[in-house]
Amino acid sequence: MRPVRSNERCLGEYKCPICNRTWMSGNSWPNMGQKCQQCHINVIPHKQSPRKKPDGPYISVPSREHRQDLCEKCKQLGHICVPGFKRGYTVYL
Numbered sequence: 001m002r003p004v005r006s007n008e009r010c011l012g013e014y015k016c017p018i019c020n021r022t023w024m025s026g027n028s029w030p031n032m033g034q035k036c037q038q039c040h041i042n043v044i045p046h047k048q049s050p051r052k053k054p055d056g057p058y059i060s061v062p063s064r065e066h067r068q069d070l071c072e073k074c075k076q077l078g079h080i081c082v083p084g085f086k087r088g089y090t091v092y093l
């Protein structure tokens, strides 16, 4: 498995150390955390793997699937970190 490059979105697996909630994100950034929705602490993914096909196929999901308020990358950028974002929808693998 090739390593995840720092400028590339990947699949991240998260586990909150406080409430033990686990979640996965297809919009995970290396060395960047996402906040636990319950505890609002920043959680660094314990596992990240490259997305199988970075350039497709894509599916559309409602934009609420990506929580900008919980995403460290969005905060760093100052806007949503999902490329191809359209009002009401985000597009990611």
Ligand SMILES: [Zn+2]
Pocket (backbone or CB within 6 Å): 016, 017, 018, 019, 020, 021, 036, 037, 038, 039, 040
């Ligand atoms: Zn938690």
Ligand SMILES: [Zn+2]
Pocket (backbone or CB within 6 Å): 027, 066, 067, 068, 071, 072, 073, 074, 080, 081, 082
């Ligand atoms: Zn984001």
